[in-house]
Amino acid sequence: MSSNNVYLIASSMVRVGRYFSKSYKDLVVDVVNELFSSVGSIDIDYLIISNVFSDSILEQLDISTILTQELGLTPKPALRVETGESSGLTAITQGYSLIKSGIADTVLVVGVEKCSEFPTPTMNKHFIKFSDYEVESIYGLSVVNEAALLMKIYMRRYGYSREDLSSWSVKMHSNALKNPYAQLRFLISKEQVVRSQVISDPIRLLDMYPVGDGASAVLLSSKEGIVNNEALEVVDIAQATSQPLNLREDLLSLPATKIVFNKLLSRSKLDLNDLVIEVHDSFSILGYLILEELGLVEKGKAPSIIDDLDNVNLSGGLKARGHPIGATGVYQVAEVFKIMTTGLGDIKRDSCWGLIHSMSAVDNNSVGILVRRCSC
Amino acid sequence: MRLSIPRFWRKRFDYYSVRISECLDCGRKFYPRRSICPYCRSRNVKVVTSRGVGEVLTYTVSYYRLEGYEEVIPKVIALIKLVEGPVLIGELVDVDISEVREGLKVEAVLRRLKSEDPAGLIYYGIKFRPIVG
Numbered sequence: 416m417s418s419n420n421v422y423l424i425a426s427s428m429v430r431v432g433r434y435f436s437k438s439y440k441d442l443v444v445d446v447v448n449e450l451f452s453s454v455g456s457i458d459i460d461y462l463i464i465s466n467v468f469s470d471s472i473l474e475q476l477d478i479s480t481i482l483t484q485e486l487g488l489t490p491k492p493a494l495r496v497e498t499g500e501s502s503g504l505t506a507i508t509q510g511y512s513l514i515k516s517g518i519a520d521t522v523l524v525v526g527v528e529k530c531s532e533f534p535t536p537t538m539n540k541h542f543i544k545f546s547d548y549e550v551e552s553i554y555g556l557s558v559v560n561e562a563a564l565l566m567k568i569y570m571r572r573y574g575y576s577r578e579d580l581s582s583w584s585v586k587m588h589s590n591a592l593k594n595p596y597a598q599l600r601f602l603i604s605k606e607q608v609v610r611s612q613v614i615s616d617p618i619r620l621l622d623m624y625p626v627g628d629g630a631s632a633v634l635l636s637s638k639e640g641i642v643n644n645e646a647l648e649v650v651d652i653a654q655a656t657s658q659p660l661n662l663r664e665d666l667l668s669l670p671a672t673k674i675v676f677n678k679l680l681s682r683s684k685l686d687l688n689d690l691v692i693e694v695h696d697s698f699s700i701l702g703y704l705i706l707e708e709l710g711l712v713e714k715g716k717a718p719s720i721i722d723d724l725d726n727v728n729l730s731g732g733l734k735a736r737g738h739p740i741g742a743t744g745v746y747q748v749a750e751v752f753k754i755m756t757t758g759l760g761d762i763k764r765d766s767c768w769g770l771i772h773s774m775s776a777v778d779n780n781s782v783g784i785l786v787r788r789c790s791c
Numbered sequence: 792m793r794l795s796i797p798r799f800w801r802k803r804f805d806y807y808s809v810r811i812s813e814c815l816d817c818g819r820k821f822y823p824r825r826s827i828c829p830y831c832r833s834r835n836v837k838v839v840t841s842r843g844v845g846e847v848l849t850y851t852v853s854y855y856r857l858e859g860y861e862e863v864i865p866k867v868i869a870l871i872k873l874v875e876g877p878v879l880i881g882e883l884v885d886v887d888i889s890e891v892r893e894g895l896k897v898e899a900v901l902r903r904l905k906s907e908d909p910a911g912l913i914y915y916g917i918k919f920r921p922i923v924g
């Protein structure tokens with residue numbers, strides 16, 4: 416018996432932002448209503464929720480059941496997935512697995528996060544939990560500090576100035592201008608990056624993701640033709656974990672991400688310049704390191720090619736689309752779906768292949784998925 | 792941050808000194824202390840108390856505002872290589888930011904991490920300060 420193929424048949428999102436007048440339930444209801452109104456009435460077999468801070472911020476456990484009730488989807492089975500910042504993409508791999516194994520035919524994956532319910536220092540207290548609490552977070556160490564250490568090592572090893580490493584943020588803001596769902600839709604200059612508030616030197620405010628709420632949804636199915644729009648096939652998924660930064664041989668390597676890319680790219684001769692690529696650029700230094708690990712550019716050269724890149728983070732990435740933690744991976748996939756089918760606003764590509772990458776902290780738990788346009 | 796008293800107490804030796812592990816099979820030493828070697832998965836691992844002395848590989852001056860950790864801003868966070876070999880990330884204290892540099896020799900010192908509230912438990916742990924002289 417051959418296992419089922421898995422298709423991505425629809426997606427929906429709200430613009431990432433600060434929704435003071437909407438609850439997490441409101442955001443989820445909005446995206447699910449929009450999704451179903453785009454595909455007509457489809458029966459789902461499973462609801463998967465990606466959410467990280469339900470118990471930290473919302474005082475809620477078993478959030479998938481609460482949302483199933485809210486959506487009127489009972490008695491459908493539901494579950495919540497959490498792997499830190501990569502939760503959204505992990506949720507999609509779990510939906511993929513349910514369909515691949517024949518347990519489900521149609522799976523609704525929803526990512527949701529409310530990050531603006533509390534002031535930023537309170538949110539930061541939760542953001543530091545992505546690292547080992549007993550070893551790092553208790554000391555008040557955060558991922559931004561790790562990224563800052565990496566950025567200094569990178570600048571030293573390859574001889575870059577602080578300003579040289581501003582190209583990523585400038586590009587992401589430029590891309591986000593065309594993405595109707597992006598949180599930061601304005602242009603910035605290298606000078607603005609270099610002059611923005613210091614968060615953890617050399618990382619400045621404009622080197623990192625903004626805090627925002629978000630909800631997004633994708634529909635996975637074993638059948639490609641049950642809706643009118645074009646579908647994408649989820650061809651392969653990969654996931655890997657790695658030891659914390661201080662236990663790595665080379666601090667500038669991303670060992671889990673490397674495993675993920677090797678698996679996804681080994682299956683066929685893919686032209687990296689012809690892929691629609693979304694990567695986890697929570698900090699601009701990580702954007703550079705990911706592209707180098709991907710092999711799109713040799714090590715130490717990423718900052719110099721960013722201006723000319725026209726197939727990476729067309730959404731604006733975490734830097735400018737935003738990073739509603741548990742929802743982010745679902746956004747990435749929802750956006751690539753639109754870019755390769757109906758268009759994300761005016762952003763549209765004819766590429767046959769798409770590659771989406773997500774990770775938690777600095778490559779602690781990394782996930783990738785490879786999609787192909789069905790008509791290719 | 793709020794850690795239960797038993798949860799903190801049972802790890803007191805890890806918070807009140809720098810403890811590392813040495814793998815008796817592959818010979819690697821690592822931080823944090825663990826009972827399984829992250830390099831070869833051997834369980835033939837012994838705990839070693841580090842001298843707590845090392846040098847700064849690189850550092851960052853952090854203005855990141857974290858609820859419960861706002862008494863001292865900015866903080867100097869450093870990647871520190873212990874003389875025994877393992878690398879860890881720790882906070883530097885008793886140092887003028889302008890004097891921090893790569894290669895700075897540092898030693899472990901017990902400091903307050905934070906107090907969860909005025910009447911609550913005070914947590915202590917290891918930070919690092921320059922070795923004088």
Ligand SMILES: [Zn+2]
Pocket residue numbers: 814815816817818819828829830831832833
């Ligand atoms: Zn070993």
